[in-house]
Amino acid sequence: MLDKKGDFGFPFYFFPAVTLLVLTLVFFGIIFFVVEIGKSPNLVIRSESYQDSSKLITVLNSHTKVQQSGVNLTISELISLASEDQNYKDELTSEIKFLLDKLPRIQVGETLADVIIATPASTRETIKEGHWILEIKTNNESFLNIGETQTLANNYLEQLIFIPLSDGNLAEVKLYLNCFACKAEDIDFIA
Amino acid sequence: MNKKGIFDILEIGIYMFFVIVVSVFIFLAAFKYLNEKIDTTNLEISLLTKRLTYSDSCLAYKDSARVHQGTIDLAKLNFNTLTNCFSKESLGYVVTVTDIAGNVLKSASNLNARQEAYLPICKNVKGYHCIKKKNLVQYYDGNETKTGFVTVEVINLVG
Amino acid sequence: MNKKGIFLPLFVFLVIFILTVLVFVIKNTESKKEDLVGLKAITLGKLYDETEKAMLYLDLSGKYSADKATKILADNGGFRADNRCERTQTDLVEQESYVIWNTCPVINPNLEFVEQLKDEIGLYKNNYKSSYRKTNFQAEFGITRQEYLPPVDIPEGVEDIYNYMYTQAIINSNINSIEHNEEEIILTFSDILYPVENSEGSVLILTPKVKVIPTDFTVYSELYSSIQDNCINKNITECKNHLEETYSSIDVSNQDNLIKIKLPAQNTTIKLAFYIDKRIPIYEGNNNNQNLFI
Numbered sequence: 001m002l003d004k005k006g007d008f009g010f011p012f013y014f015f016p017a018v019t020l021l022v023l024t025l026v027f028f029g030i031i032f033f034v035v036e037i038g039k040s041p042n043l044v045i046r047s048e049s050y051q052d053s054s055k056l057i058t059v060l061n062s063h064t065k066v067q068q069s070g071v072n073l074t075i076s077e078l079i080s081l082a083s084e085d086q087n088y089k090d091e092l093t094s095e096i097k098f099l100l101d102k103l104p105r106i107q108v109g110e111t112l113a114d115v116i117i118a119t120p121a122s123t124r125e126t127i128k129e130g131h132w133i134l135e136i137k138t139n140n141e142s143f144l145n146i147g148e149t150q151t152l153a154n155n156y157l158e159q160l161i162f163i164p165l166s167d168g169n170l171a172e173v174k175l176y177l178n179c180f181a182c183k184a185e186d187i188d189f190i191a
Numbered sequence: 192m193n194k195k196g197i198f199d200i201l202e203i204g205i206y207m208f209f210v211i212v213v214s215v216f217i218f219l220a221a222f223k224y225l226n227e228k229i230d231t232t233n234l235e236i237s238l239l240t241k242r243l244t245y246s247d248s249c250l251a252y253k254d255s256a257r258v259h260q261g262t263i264d265l266a267k268l269n270f271n272t273l274t275n276c277f278s279k280e281s282l283g284y285v286v287t288v289t290d291i292a293g294n295v296l297k298s299a300s301n302l303n304a305r306q307e308a309y310l311p312i313c314k315n316v317k318g319y320h321c322i323k324k325k326n327l328v329q330y331y332d333g334n335e336t337k338t339g340f341v342t343v344e345v346i347n348l349v350g
Numbered sequence: 351m352n353k354k355g356i357f358l359p360l361f362v363f364l365v366i367f368i369l370t371v372l373v374f375v376i377k378n379t380e381s382k383k384e385d386l387v388g389l390k391a392i393t394l395g396k397l398y399d400e401t402e403k404a405m406l407y408l409d410l411s412g413k414y415s416a417d418k419a420t421k422i423l424a425d426n427g428g429f430r431a432d433n434r435c436e437r438t439q440t441d442l443v444e445q446e447s448y449v450i451w452n453t454c455p456v457i458n459p460n461l462e463f464v465e466q467l468k469d470e471i472g473l474y475k476n477n478y479k480s481s482y483r484k485t486n487f488q489a490e491f492g493i494t495r496q497e498y499l500p501p502v503d504i505p506e507g508v509e510d511i512y513n514y515m516y517t518q519a520i521i522n523s524n525i526n527s528i529e530h531n532e533e534e535i536i537l538t539f540s541d542i543l544y545p546v547e548n549s550e551g552s553v554l555i556l557t558p559k560v561k562v563i564p565t566d567f568t569v570y571s572e573l574y575s576s577i578q579d580n581c582i583n584k585n586i587t588e589c590k591n592h593l594e595e596t597y598s599s600i601d602v603s604n605q606d607n608l609i610k611i612k613l614p615a616q617n618t619t620i621k622l623a624f625y626i627d628k629r630i631p632i633y634e635g636n637n638n639n640q641n642l643f644i
Contacts, residue, residue, distance in 0.1 A: 017358040021209065021365060025216055028369045032220040037376060044231055045388040049490050051483060052237070053399040054244075054261050057406060058327045061261075062338040069617060076410055099338070102291060103327055160481040161403050164474050166414040188233045189324070206357060213365050217372065224376055234388045241395050245402075256536050256561040260402045 046184060047191030048156055055103060056159035056175040059134070064095040075099070079173070080165040083138050096146050100132045104190035106182060130156075130179030130186075137172040138165065153180040156187050232347060235282075236324050240343050242277055243286060244328060249276035250286070252331040262329040262336055263288055265297050273301040281348035285310070288330050290339045296330070306346050318350040386491060393485070393547050394554075400482050401544065401556045404520055407478060408471075412537065412560040415470035420565045420618060422466050427451060427622030428459040428570045430466035438610070438623050448610050448623035451630045457574060458635035459567040464535065467562065468525055471537070475523065480516040484547060500545045512547050519543065523558070535562045567635070569615045573597075574633045581609065581626050589626055 031037050063072040066081070066088065073081065075095060082088040133147035133155075158176040165171055177187070243249045245260040249272065252264035268286060277284075283306035287298040302310065313321035323344040330339050422431050427449035429435055436453035440446065451457070487495045499511060508514045519542045529536045539558040546552035576596055581589035589609065590602045601612040607627050613620040624630055 013359055017362050018209075021213075021362045024362065024366050024369065025213070028220070028373070029216070031373060032223065036223075037373060039227060043227070043387055044229055044234060045386045045392055045491075047233060047237065049485070050237065050392050051396045051399075051485075052241075053403065053481075054241070055327055057261055057399070057402055058329055058338065060406065061329055061336070063336070076406070077413070080410075080414070099327070102340075104325060160483075162407070162479040162481055164407060164410050164414060164477065166417065168473060168477060170477060170479060191233075191237065206361075209358070209361060213361075217368065220369075220372060229387060231387060234391075238388075238391050238395065241398070245398055254561070255534065256559040257405065260398060260405075 047188040048184070050157075050191055051159075052157070052191060053159040053161065055157075056161055056173065059096070059099050059175065060161065060163065060173065062095075062099055064091070066091055066095070076163050079136060079163065079171055080167075083143065083165050083169075083171065084167065089144065093144065093146055096134055096144075100134060100147055103132045105132075106130045106177075106179065106186040106190055130177050130182055133176055133178050135172075135174045137174075138169060140172075143171065147178070149178045150180050153178045154182070156182065157191055232320055232322055232345075232349075235347070236322055236343060236345050239277060239284065239345065240324065240326060240341070243273075243343065244341065246276065249273075252329075252336070259329070259331075259336075262331055263341060264331045266331075266333065268297050268299045270299055270301060273299055277301075283307075283310075283346050285342075285344040287342045287344075288328070288339055289342070290337065293340070296332070296339065302346070310344070310346050313346055318348060319346055320349045321346045386493075389485075390549065393549070396482070397544055397546060397554050400480065400516060401554065403481065404478075404516075404542075404556065405558060407520070408475070408539075408558050408560050411471050411474035412467075412562045415467050415474060416535075416562045416565065418470045419463050419466035420616060422470075423459060423463055423565075424615070424618040424620045427454075427620065428457055428462060428567070429454060430462045430469070432469075433462075438608070444610075446621065448621050450608075451577075451622055451624040452628040454631050456631050457570070457633045459570045460530070460564070460635040463565060463567070464528055464530060467535070467537075468528075471525070471560070476521055478517060478520040480513050480520070482510070482513045482516050484510045484512050495548075498548050498550045512545070516544060530564065532564070535564050536560070537562065565616060569613070569620065571633060571635075573611075573613065573620070574630070577624060578630060578633075581624070582630060583627060586626055 060074065060076045062075050064075060064078050066073045066078055068077075068081070075092075078088060078092050078095065082092045130153075131147050131150070133145070133149060135142070135146075136144040156177045156179060158174065160172070160174045162170045162172055177190070179187075244263055245251055247253050247258045250263045250267045252259045252262040252267075265288060268288060273284070273286065278301065283300065283302040285298065285300040285302065288296045290296055300307070309316045309319055310321065313319050321344070323342060325340050325342045328339060328341040329336050330341075331337075419430075423429065425431075426433055427435070429449060433449065434455060435449045435451070437447040437449055438444070487493050487497075500515070502511075502515060504511050504514060523539045523542050525537050526540050527538045529538070537560045539560070542556045542558065544554040544556060546554060576593060577589075580592040586604060586607065586609070590604065593600055593602050593611065597613055599614050603610045607625050608623055609626060610623045611621070
């Protein structure tokens with residue numbers, strides 16, 4: 001830098017160079033450590049992608065209080081019976097509701113309640129939880145929908161099956177979680 | 192040392208400082224990328240639960256016709272079956288089956304002595320990660336198939 | 351600036367260059383990643399769920415088929431729908447036709463039931479629909495990936511190749527054997543091959559076995575004995591009286607020598623007819639322990 005002959009250009013390149021170096025390190029520091037450019041967000045498969053149907057299969061295989069020939073019918077069999085005789089629809093609804101209440105639930109955090117201003121406590125309680133919904137379609141038409149969907153909520157953990165009815169037709173049964181502002185970690189926990 | 196010598200040492204020192212700072216920076220950036228933490232605990236417990244309830248060599252109920260995947264045979268829920276079903280040195284688990292009302296029907300585990308001691312206080316034990324998951328499930332009690340819950344609690348040595 | 355002074359600015363530009371290259375290398379490596387931790391295990395789990403759904407479908411089909419087969423046998427005097435018996439004529443008064451026992455071959459309700467059961471299950475099987483959903487890597491994980499497609503002929507317009515294959519696998523399966531004892535009937539299907547998604551050469555083999563609770567056909571053998579002992583070549587009035595005394599809910603009518611019977615049993619109504627002055631075929635099928643290989 002400074003030698004016998006002297007370097008009069010020193011102040012003109014040293015400080016700008018150091019400033020540029022510091023700015024470079026700050027900029028790339030943000031890229032590597034704050035933005036985390038090297039992080040793979042989808043490296044591990046998330047539970048939303050498991051496409052696990054075990055809950056739906058368990059619900060359909062569950063026995064109900066409704067009997068036929070002295071044998072308790074399963075939910076699948078009760079769906080078939082209700083499709084032939086509408087009088088069984090109410091019983092089917094209550095049996096399915098009972099099981100949906102037993103499925104794991106998640107609670108949306110307090111931050112949601114903070115964000116929503118002037119929300120009555122009762123409404124806040126409703127939107128705090130995700131709801132399991134079960135939809136049944138026969139002949140491509142809606143037969144039964146059980147569970148409450150929420151406005152602006154998303155659907156997660158969808159499970160689908162086609163089951164036979166006794167008259168030879170098919171029923172499409174779908175189970176999913178309807179939740180507003182659910183976090184991925186909460187979904188992971190109940191998947 | 193003359194004046195020139197002092198300035199030379201200072202000069203080298205300043206340049207070395209910049210080189211070291213930049214080298215450390217590049218090293219940290221590369222290290223962070225290569226050592227990205229992969230948390231598979233949730234995935235592992237889901238796969239474990241599936242294995243336990245789907246496999247005939249684990250807890251799945253088998254009748255004269257077939258293996259009923261997703262139905263737990265309570266008679267199979269014991270230490271020996273669990274150990275033969277899935278064993279990993281660093282991972283222990285407890286399986287509990289309850290009826291639909293929540294009453295415990297049967298419980299078994301493959302925990303070793305250390306895991307058994309650490310499980311209740313897992314949060315406070317460094318290097319261990321515990322997780323508990325409850326699922327709706329069918330179980331066979333010797334007479335008929337009913338609906339209940341299976342809770343799988345895992346203690347995993349992570350560090 | 352002297353020669354030595356060039357070092358620092360040069361160093362700064364070199365640092366910028368190196369860090370920029372590092373960013374590009376990392377981004378490039380990330381974009382080339384095709385695999386996800388747990389994907390293969392989850393794919394297998396998904397496939398096991400698919401087989402369990404197929405079994406649920408077949409189990410329900412078995413139950414409904416058994417119920418239908420029982421009703422059809424009752425409608426046909428203990429014979430399956432496609433039988434070789436003659437039937438009575440219908441008219442304005444009598445709008446139902448009855449199978450005439452005297453014209454039938456050997457009476458074996460157990461065998462007839464199994465044959466009818468096979469036909470009914472075939473109908474349900476042909477209606478099967480898989481709900482399998484192929485993994486959409488772009489939509490679910492934001493990665494593009496070269497997918498392995500199994501070497502099968504897929505019709506045009508099929509979007510989900512695996513859904514199509516799994517559906518056809520069930521539809522094209524056949525019943526290989528039937529084991530029949532007093533407590534249960536077990537229908538064993540042919541092996542069904544499920545190619546694992548995106549896994550060349552990996553296949554899950556399912557051998558479906560459907561258990562059906564057999565209908566108790568004792569009522570047919572008892573009815574046969576009553577008719578054989580008290581009606582064939584006997585007095586028509588005595589025959590009718592005996593049947594009405596033995597079965598309180600029976601409906602017996604006659605047209606000359608032809609007797610028609612309606613007997614409520616097992617949530618259905620057994621209908622048959624016979625001539626009292628002609629022989630009826632022999633009755634078989636008291637032994638339910640059969641292994642039928644098809």
